[in-house]
Every structure is written in structure tokens, then in C-alpha cells.
Amino acid sequence: MTEHAVVIAGGGPTGLMMAGELALAGVDVAIVERRASQDLPGSRAGGLHSRTIEVLDQRGVADRFLSEGQVVQAAQFCGVRLDISDFPTRHPYSLGLWQKHIERILAGWVGELAVTFYRGREVTGFAQNETGVDVELSDGQRLRAEYLAGCDGGRSLVRKAAGIEFPGWDPTTSSLIAQVELAELPPEWGMRQDALGTHALGRVEYEIRDGKIIYADSGPVGVMVTERHIGPASEPTLRDLSEALIAVYGTDYGAHSPMSISRFTDMTRQAAAYRDRRVLLAGDAAHVHSPDGGQGLQIGVQDAVNVGWKLAQVVNGTSPESLLDTYHAERHPVGARLLRTTMAYVALRRPDPRTEALRDTIAELLMGDESRVRFAAMMSGLDIQYDLGEGHPLLGRRMPDLDLVTADGPLRVFTLLHDARPVLLNLGEPGGFDITPWADRVQLIDAKYVGTWELPAFGAVTAPTAVLIRPDGYVAWVGALPQPGLADALTTWFGPPSAA
Numbered sequence: 001m002t003e004h005a006v007v008i009a010g011g012g013p014t015g016l017m018m019a020g021e022l023a024l025a026g027v028d029v030a031i032v033e034r035r036a037s038q039d040l041p042g043s044r045a046g047g048l049h050s051r052t053i054e055v056l057d058q059r060g061v062a063d064r065f066l067s068e069g070q071v072v073q074a075a076q077f078c079g080v081r082l083d084i085s086d087f088p089t090r091h092p093y094s095l096g097l098w099q100k101h102i103e104r105i106l107a108g109w110v111g112e113l114a115v116t117f118y119r120g121r122e123v124t125g126f127a128q129n130e131t132g133v134d135v136e137l138s139d140g141q142r143l144r145a146e147y148l149a150g151c152d153g154g155r156s157l158v159r160k161a162a163g164i165e166f167p168g169w170d171p172t173t174s175s176l177i178a179q180v181e182l183a184e185l186p187p188e189w190g191m192r193q194d195a196l197g198t199h200a201l202g203r204v205e206y207e208i209r210d211g212k213i214i215y216a217d218s219g220p221v222g223v224m225v226t227e228r229h230i231g232p233a234s235e236p237t238l239r240d241l242s243e244a245l246i247a248v249y250g251t252d253y254g255a256h257s258p259m260s261i262s263r264f265t266d267m268t269r270q271a272a273a274y275r276d277r278r279v280l281l282a283g284d285a286a287h288v289h290s291p292d293g294g295q296g297l298q299i300g301v302q303d304a305v306n307v308g309w310k311l312a313q314v315v316n317g318t319s320p321e322s323l324l325d326t327y328h329a330e331r332h333p334v335g336a337r338l339l340r341t342t343m344a345y346v347a348l349r350r351p352d353p354r355t356e357a358l359r360d361t362i363a364e365l366l367m368g369d370e371s372r373v374r375f376a377a378m379m380s381g382l383d384i385q386y387d388l389g390e391g392h393p394l395l396g397r398r399m400p401d402l403d404l405v406t407a408d409g410p411l412r413v414f415t416l417l418h419d420a421r422p423v424l425l426n427l428g429e430p431g432g433f434d435i436t437p438w439a440d441r442v443q444l445i446d447a448k449y450v451g452t453w454e455l456p457a458f459g460a461v462t463a464p465t466a467v468l469i470r471p472d473g474y475v476a477w478v479g480a481l482p483q484p485g486l487a488d489a490l491t492t493w494f495g496p497p498s499a500a
């Protein structure tokens with residue numbers, strides 16, 4: 001039986017990101033992916049929001065995405081665009097880039113790291129005991145791993161086989177999304193709202209100029225059409241698409257030669273536990289919701305970045321298994337909040353006059369700067385704060401990408417995170433703390449920073465003298481050196497001190 005420290009079921013955005021995180025920490029990791037290649041038919045996510053771009057920047061790969069996408073103000077709630085150009089981040093925008101490109105670029109990065117791929121195969125079952133997990137693949141091969149990560153999407157086999165409950169709400173609406181050729185062109189591209197809901201037609205290829213979508217002159221057409229009734233779980237056909245188009249537009253525009261047709265709904269569910277002993281869940285495997293607001297890929301990638309370094313430390317023997325409990329504790333509330341937001345979103349786009357009035361009222365509220373900032377920070381993922389106890393406002397929040405000055409020259413904070421290693425950043429007088437017992441894991445950087453400290457949706461904070469930054473970019477401790485609490489924080493997050 002082939003052995004790996006970690007086997008990841010599913011090589012979508014979440015599985016790829018998690019594999020990258022584990023490989024950076026030197027963990028022997030393998031991805032089992034059903035698709036024979038990374039090609040993704042159809043369109044799903046349309047881009048990246050600010051915090052996801054930051055997370056990729058923390059690993060030094062954001063430019064690969066930025067060079068292929070289009071920078072745009074795309075954070076929105078309830079149809080109201082939430083401009084974040086004044087936010088204190090190096091990336092005060094979203095990036096328009098189809099998921100197929102996001103996955104291709106991510107897979108390119110992961111391919112440069114030591115990750116084994118088993119493509120064109122599925123995980124069909126597993127059995128776990130105290131020492132590991134036996135993973136069965138569809139071609140009869142068996143893998144042995146210390147941990148199995150289910151990043152296998154909303155219908156996750158790993159979640160079901162682990163017996164993890166998936167409570168939530170059944171769908172209230174369903175839509176077909178397709179890429180097809182049209183024999184006849186519609187009078188205009190764009191969105192349409194009617195008694196059934198929202199629909200859209202447009203060329204798959206487009207550019208954003210002055211904030212407006214300019215569709216290409218030729219090429220396949222992307223269709224999104226809300227169905228009259230909630231469709232069955234089976235795969236939709238061209239006939240289903242034609243019928244749905246005729247119900248809305250009075251014609252199917254001669255739709256033919258589909259490249260992809262799929263159905264999505266507003267089913268809203270969340271795994272009751274993100275971990276069962278040696279099995280973890282992340283991404284759509286852990287939470288499903290409507291695509292409104294463009295959040296699923298973001299939260300999946302960020303789940304992966306939250307758990308990756310923790311799992312690596314447990315596998316590498318630096319931290320006890322209990323560190324993994326913080327994954328559920330931190331990410332389940334983030335997922336629960338997203339479920340609530342997307343349910344509100346769906347409720348607010350119902351096409352009846354009273355909901356329309358409510359939508360207009362909410363839109364008016366969002367015009368106020370305070371609510372704009374609050375909702376924009378939520379939709380761009382910049383306001384996340386993990387509950388790490390009382391203290392400085394930075395505690396549990398993302399570390400800003402400050403321009404530091406060090407003895408070796410200028411240095412960005414995010415550059416320090418490229419290898420996914422923790423950082424103790426000392427902005428006070430050098431010395432005062434002996435890092436030696438953790439020096440094999442934690443980088444101590446003496447630096448100066450002249451500038452303001454400002455957090456999105458929070459505002460200015462007092463400049464700390466020292467911060468302990470986790471590999472995922474969140475602040476684990478704030479204080480001044482020397483400080484007794486620091487040794488405890490280092491032990492909690494990065495394991496006990498090494499013997500001299």
C-alpha cells in the first residue's frame with residue numbers, strides 16, 4: 001500500500017491550496033482528483049475578493065493571478081456595489097478571473113511543489129483507526145495516510161462516509177448555468193429580472209472598461225436562467241435549458257452545441273463538525289450555499305490556509321493533535337456567518353413587490369458610509385477576526401502587509417510569509433527575547449515601521465511593539481519584548497520549546 005502523510009480527496013481550489021500549504025511545510029501530500037486534468041468545463045467562480053488575493057500574496061503568487069485577471073470593484077451586497085478603493089490593503093479591489101483560470105494557475109504553483117497527483121481517480125471509501133486512514137480509490141489502489149482531507153465538493157463522499165451531519169436548508173430556487181452556441185442573437189446582453197427571478201445572457205469572454213462589462217463580439221454564450229420549479233438532482237440536458245429559456249425569453253435563441261450545462265441552487269448546509277478524528281473537511285465539502293456574492297471559492301481557499309499549517313505541524317510532530325481543534329473553532333463560525341449572508345441575499349432578490357421595496361430600503365442603508373465599510377469588509381473577507389481572547393485589536397485579525405525597514409533593507413510583511421513559516425516581528429528595541437527554543441520553527445525579525453496602523457472596518461489602532469504572526473497571516477499574540485506571555489503563545493501555536 002502506498003503511504004502519504006496526508007491524502008486530499010479533491011483537487012479543486014480548496015484541495016489545491018491545502019496541498020500547497022502542506023508541501024511548503026515539507027509534508028508528503030497527495031491529491032486524488034476525479035478529473036483527468038485540471039480543465040474545468042463551464043463557468044463557476046468569476047474571481048477573487050481582496051482577502052483571497054492577500055492570502056495568495058502571502059505566498060508570493062498573487063501576481064500570477066493579477067497578471068491574467070481584471071481589477072474591478074466587485075464586492076457587493078444585494079446588488080449594491082461596495083467600493084473598497086479606500087481600504088487599508090495593498091489590494092483594495094476584486095479580481096475578475098474565471099475559476100478555470102484560477103484553478104489552472106493554482107495547479108501550476110502546486111505543480112512546482114512536491115505534491116503527488118492521482119488524477120482520473122476517485123476516493124470511493126476509507127476506514128480510519130488510531131494510527132491512520134486507509135483510502136480506497138476507484139481503480140482498486142489503496143493509500144495509507146495519517147490524515148485524510150475531504151476537499152471533494154458539496155456532495156462530498158468523505159463527509160458522508162465519515163458520518164458527519166450536514167444540517168441546513170433545502171433549496172428554494174434553482175437555476176441552470178450553461179455555455180452554448182446560439183443560432184440567433186438576443187436583442188441585448190445582460191441581466192433580466194422577472195417574476196421567476198434573475199436571468200443573464202452574455203458572451204463568456206468580456207472585458208471591464210470604466211466599470212462596465214463589454215462583451216466580446218464572438219464566441220460561446222454564457223446563460224444563467226432561473227427555473228420555474230426546483231430542478232431534480234440529475235444532470236440537466238439541453239432540452240431543460242431550452243425549456244427554461246423559452247419560459248423566460250419566449251425563445252431559446254436556437255441554443256445548441258452546449259460546452260457545459262449544470263444546475264445550482266440555494267441549498268444551504270454546513271457540516272456539524274469540520275473534523276472527525278483523522279478526517280478533515282474544507283471548502284464546499286464543509287459548507288454549501290447560493291453563489292450570490294461570489295464567496296464559495298474564497299472561503300474554501302481560506303479554510304485550506306487556516307488548517308494547512310496546523311495539520312503540517314501535527315504531522316511533523318511539532319504540535320499536539322489538539323491544535324486541529326482550533327480549525328473548527330475558527331472556521332465554523334466564518335462559514336455560519338456566510339450561510340446567513342447568502343440566505344439574506346437570496347431572500348432579498350425575490351421578485352415580488354414587497355421584497356423589491358425591502359431591497360431598495362437595504363440599498364439605501366448601504367449608501368451610508370459606515371454600512372458600506374462594514375458590508376464591504378465582510379464581502380471582501382477583510383474583517384475576519386478569530387476569537388483568540390481579549391487584547392489588542394490586532395489579535396486574531398489579519399496582519400497588515402506593512403512596509404518594514406530592516407538592517408538588510410526594506411521588507412514587506414507578506415514576503416516574510418512566503419514559506420508559510422510563523423514570524424515574531426519585533427518593532428521595538430532589538431533583543432529582549434531568546435527565540436532559540438523555537439528558532440527551528442519561528443523567524444524573529446527586528447524591524448522598524450513608520451506609518452499608521454489601520455485595520456479594514458476597524459480604523460486606526462495603537463502601534464504594537466511586537467506581534468506574533470501565524471503562517472496564515474493572522475496575529476496570534478501582541479505585546480512588547482520581553483514579555484512572559486509570549487512563551488505561552490509560542491507553545492500554544494507552534495509547539496513546546498526544543499531542548500537546548
Ligand SMILES: Cc1cc2nc3c(=O)[nH]c(=O)nc-3n(C[C@H](O)[C@H](O)[C@H](O)COP(=O)(O)OP(=O)(O)OC[C@H]3O[C@@H](n4cnc5c(N)ncnc54)[C@H](O)[C@@H]3O)c2cc1C
Nearest residue numbers: 010012013014034045046122123153283284294295296297
Ligand atoms: C454558478 C456558480 C457560480 C459561482 N460563483 C462564485 C464566485 O463568483 N465566487 C466564488 O468565490 N465562488 C463561486 N462559486 C462557488 C465555487 O465555485 C465553489 O465554492 C468552489 O469551487 C469550491 O471549491 P472546492 O475545491 O471546495 O470544491 P470543488 O470546486 O467542487 O472541487 C471539488 C473537487 O473534488 C473532485 N472530487 C469530487 N469527489 C471526488 C472524489 N470522491 N474523489 C476524488 N475527487 C473528487 C471534483 O472533481 C472537484 O475537482 C460559484 C459556484 C457556482 C455553481
